[in-house]
Amino acid sequence: AQTVTQSQPEMSVQEAETVTLSCTYDTSENNYYLFWYKQPPSRQMILVIRQEAYKQQNATENRFSVNFQKAAKSFSLKISDSQLGDTAMYFCAFLGPGNTPLVFGKGTRLSVIA
Amino acid sequence: NAGVTQTPKFRILKIGQSMTLQCTQDMNHNYMYWYRQDPGMGLKLIYYSVGAGITDKGEVPNGYNVSRSTTEDFPLRLELAAPSQTSVYFCASRKTGSSTDTQYFGPGTRLTVL
Numbered sequence: 001a002q003t004v005t006q007s008q009p010e011m012s013v014q015e016a017e018t019v020t021l022s023c024t025y026d027t028s029e030n031n032y033y034l035f036w037y038k039q040p041p042s043r044q045m046i047l048v049i050r051q052e053a054y055k056q057q058n059a060t061e062n063r064f065s066v067n068f069q070k071a072a073k074s075f076s077l078k079i080s081d082s083q084l085g086d087t088a089m090y091f092c093a094f095l096g097p098g099n100t101p102l103v104f105g106k107g108t109r110l111s112v113i114a
Numbered sequence: 115n116a117g118v119t120q121t122p123k124f125r126i127l128k129i130g131q132s133m134t135l136q137c138t139q140d141m142n143h144n145y146m147y148w149y150r151q152d153p154g155m156g157l158k159l160i161y162y163s164v165g166a167g168i169t170d171k172g173e174v175p176n177g178y179n180v181s182r183s184t185t186e187d188f189p190l191r192l193e194l195a196a197p198s199q200t201s202v203y204f205c206a207s208r209k210t211g212s213s214t215d216t217q218y219f220g221p222g223t224r225l226t227v228l
Binding site: 033035037043044045047050091093095099101102104105106107 | 145147151155156157159162164172202204206208215216217218219221222224
């Protein structure tokens, strides 16, 4: 079974600075997808970024980018120019092939400090 | 763009009462999921469905039932509510495809059992 590990329960960053959230996963699959979801205090789950395992190029979405290391099974999220609105729980998630459900890590609580 | 909708947003139940959490998606996704999120924790899969008429148990199915009579709807039934079922419940649907496989979440239902 796949597992997702987020080793940083809480992090903080100064406004306008850069922060990196870590995620590692375990799988024997070769084709899969990885995601970062943001959950602000409203509890809505918001998709931040996705990465396809067969693509070597790291995904980017505006201020959000990932460092995908397939051999190391690592998928970190970098937030540049942090904003107060980035304060939220961030969940890393793994999606395998077929009908296997999304597997989540336990989350990292990020606080952006003014 | 409705996406995934859930009703109600909030509900308080007494121990032993029953209720159905509604979930509807208008994106014609075959795959749908129910998760629960306890305070300060990640998401745990309750049940999922890969298409109309097909459902399967997730990690924490006890105390719940589901049905999938149409592609659009995936209701979650609590028969005898218990305090341990106090949680936030998320419904999700999944768009499958080699380059677009992504899971989308509803806004959640906050349930309190007293």
